Amino acid sequence: MVQDMHGSIWKLFLSSKHNPHSFHELIPTVCDLIESFKAMQASLELAAELKDVQQMHRETLKAQTETLRVNMFLMTEKVKAFPLVDRYAELTIIFTVRDREVVEHELLARGRDHEEWREELLGGELEKIRTDQLFQSFWARKSKSGSSTSVAGVPGIGKTTMVQKIVYDWATGKIFQQFQFIFSFKFRDLNTIKDRITLNELILDQYPYFRNILREVWKNPEGLLFIFDGLDEFKDPGNILKLLSEAHSTTDGRFEVFLRFVAGLASPGAAQGLEEFLGRFPQQTTCRVLDWVKEEVKRRAGNTWTKADKMSLLNTMHYIFESQNRALAQQTLGSVETLSFCGLELTPIDCAVLSHVIGLCDTIKHLDLEYCRIQCDGLQRLGPVLHQCQHLGLGGNRLGDSGVKLLSAALMNADCKIQRLGLQCVGLTDSGAEDLVSALSTNHSLTELELTENKLGDSGVKLVSAALRKPDCKIQKLWLDAVGLTYSGAQDLVSALSTNPSLTELDLGGNGLGDSGVKLVSAALRNPDCKIQRLGLWAVGLTDSGADDLASALSTNRSLTELKLGNNELGDSGVKLVSAGVRNSDCEIQRLWLDSINLTDSGLDDLASALSTRLSLLELELGSNSLTDRSVASLRRLILALPSLERIRLGRNRFSADGRNQLESLCGIRPGLSMEL
Missing domain, CATH: 3.80.10.10 (Ribonuclease Inhibitor)
Structure with missing residues (x-):
């Protein structure tokens, strides 16, 4: 069957080879073939335990939709029932989304007047699509969470009856078989819900036989179709606030288009433009939407630790943008x-x-x-x-x-x-x-x-x-x-x-920089006009040869309080020179980084002796060197001699378990001391 489908598509392309105008017309036909393949694949992949529930669901929906009830105003019977298939009249649906996108680019490029475009568009032939093509990828609006299609029309034209026919045709196996399950809800019914309700609860309320397998159903979201009918009848401001909160709580972004749309309706200009299609947006509902946006911004602005948190905050920025409401922006972000x-x-x-x-x-x-x-x-x-x-x-x-x-x-x-x-x-x-x-x-x-x-x-x-x-x-x-x-x-x-x-x-x-570059920096440090307090010279190619000039600068500079010398080839001889500079009474070093400099126990003795006179030392980094238990005694004396020391890092050295225990025991004597081993 797969080979037959590929062959059919290839024949279609060959037939249009000499007629470029027919290529666009072939796209819906190609989509039909692709959707047929998806339907076949969906039926094959449906888990065995879901097939019985799917059959029950089809039978339930068929029973709910096979009868069309018609209001009979001029007869004694107020409502009369007919078989749906006998009375259904196919609606003519036109596709305009792509045209609007093209025109948007034209307006930006040429500054064409909107009314001029509208007259031109309405005067031409509009593209018609069939009901069974509504959710094909060519027609639907795609997002990270899936595809969506909106159908708008004047009240009473037959949109609800069309939805009933769609559900009936799926239940009887005629269309949309790429979807394993269809769930249809009416906004009119949602108005009766007084308490907060999740989508899961909504499904189970109408179709309780999904109770034990709903988790399995959600594992294949591409096989689900949700239909919401009658947005113009959704009047309850309390429910819309609950719906907004529930939709915004999802993490996959499936409702973002809807949420931004609703936020946009809170803009008077946007709402007026859509009244022809959706009816008047109640003022009370508008206030509820604005209040909801305010609460979301307030809740999200101070919570951006995770990527999901940041995405939620960004979404709230989109809501404010869609509302085009300066007062709302100032009220929500005024304290942020x-x-x-x-x-x-x-x-x-x-x-x-x-x-x-x-x-x-x-x-x-x-x-x-x-x-x-x-x-x-x-x-x-x-x-x-x-x-x-x-x-x-x-x-x-x-x-x-x-x-x-x-x-x-x-x-x-x-x-x-x-x-x-x-x-x-x-x-x-x-x-x-x-x-x-x-x-x-x-x-x-x-x-x-x-x-x-x-x-x-x-x-x-x-x-x-x-x-x-x-x-x-x-x-x-x-x-x-x-x-x-x-x-x-x-x-x-x-x-x-x-x-x-x-x-x-x-x-x-x-x-x-090398030793010669550090020599230049050291000369600047000796200048009394130099105000540098924190200097980073890590991994600059400094050796013991260049350390002599640096030590000279340390012994005279009175502004430098932090110095990073890690990842340099100083060795014990270079550390000995730096120690001499630190020992000078004019040196004001408070934080010193000497990690990864090939320091051994021998070089530590000179360093500990020099630093023990620096009572203002707050932080010392000696990690990733070659210190052993021989240095433990010197380190203990140094730590106890420095009452202001807040942190010392000694990780990735060569201490034994006993040596580490002796060092860690100082934390009990020196509360507030942070030691990394």
């Missing part, structure tokens, strides 16, 4: 200062929605959009509101030089409020750095800038250094980890360190 979508993929449409919503209120101070797969087109949609945020995280997105250029424009905005900007790993090069540097030279709000893991190179860092020397530059914290900096580029940077009065934190880790 942080929006975090870190790690959640955002489309350009999502970015446009966020831009619109943030633009309606000025309370968002922290916007975290790191690793959201935003590219230049998404950033362009966010552009109008980026300058409003104080903390802006965009790291891990493929912005490139063109994206950073857009961001630089936000930094040059006279009303820019950005204080902290995260641009790590965004594909920035020395070419794009020119625009950024131009913005840094004039911006008065930015104090923290992260440029880690961008291919700036020496030329790019040279540009950044020039900006740091500008008197208007207010940068206090700068991260330049792994940007391809070498000794050559360090010369320009060091010059800026000696003259910039605001820079207090600098991370240069992961760059190939």
Whole structure:
């Protein structure tokens, strides 16, 4: 049968080879063949234990739908029953979704008037589809949760009777056999439900024979068809609030189109445009929808720990956008200062929605959009509101030089409020750095800038250094980890360190500075005008040869309080030199990282002796070295000598179980001390 279907499709394509106009007309026919194959596959895959229930369900639906009841206004009998198949008149259904999408693009490109398009469309031939084609992939609107189709028409035209015929034809095996089960509900009946009810409970209320196998039914959602009839009759505002909450609680997004649609109905303009099809949307219901949106934003804004939480928050942003209600945005987000979508993929449409919503209120101070797969087109949609945020995280997105250029424009905005900007790993090069540097030279709000893991190179860092020397530059914290900096580029940077009065934190880790580059940095540290308090020099190729210059700087610098020297080949000899610098009374080191530096028990003795005089030491990192139980006694004495020590890391060394126990026992003597072994 599969081969026959493939052969039929191939013949159809061959027949249209010399007639390009017939290809579009063949698509529904091809869809028919594909749906027939799906129906055959669905019947073969149906689990044995479900077949009996399916047969019972077919019989139940057949009994419910085989009779058509007609109101007889001019006869003594008010209602008369007829066989459905004898009285059913096929409706003419036209397909307009694709036409609307095409016209939307035309309007954007040409600015054509909507009424002009409407007259043109109504004057032409509309595409007709059969009832059995309603849920084919060619006609239906697709989403992550499945496909959906909406049918609209004036009251009394026969939509409900059409639904009855669809259910009857499925029950008798005529159409839609790709669906294992069909569930049909009337909004008129939903109005009678007073309490909160789940979809499972709704199914079991009408079809109790699913009670023991409903879990199995849900395992194949592609084989389920839900029909909701009579949206214009759904009047109860209490029920719609329950329905909204229930739909929003699903995690697979199957009801998102519906929820955004309902939120859009809360917009007066949208509701008026749909009154012809759906009837008047009651004011009380509108208020219920708005209240529900408010509660959802309030509940979701402070809970973004998981990806599902962030997705729920993003959905609420879409609801606010659909409502087009400025007052609603201000009321719901007026107390929200942080929006975090870190790690959640955002489309350009999502970015446009966020831009619109943030633009309606000025309370968002922290916007975290790191690793959201935003590219230049998404950033362009966010552009109008980026300058409003104080903390802006965009790291891990493929912005490139063109994206950073857009961001630089936000930094040059006279009303820019950005204080902290995260641009790590965004594909920035020395070419794009020119625009950024131009913005840094004039911006008065930015104090923290992260440029880690961008291919700036020496030329790019040279540009950044020039900006740091500008008197208007207010940068206090700068991260330049792994940007391809070498000794050559360090010369320009060091010059800026000696003259910039605001820079207090600098991370240069992961760059190939070598001993010569560290020597330049050390010279800057000895300059009394240098205000650096935190310095990262991890994995820069530093050896014991370069440690001598660094030790000299440590012995005279009175501003440096944190120093990261991990992942360098210092060895015991290099640590001995650093220890000499730390021992000096002018040294103010409070946090020292010396992990992965080939430190042994011999080198620890010098370090412990020097650090024991640093009573202000708060944190010490000695992990991933070669320390053994020989160092336990020295470490215990050091810990007990430092009353302010808050944390010491000793993991991935060579202590025995007994050595670790001796060290851990100090935590009982020193409450508040954090020790990692």
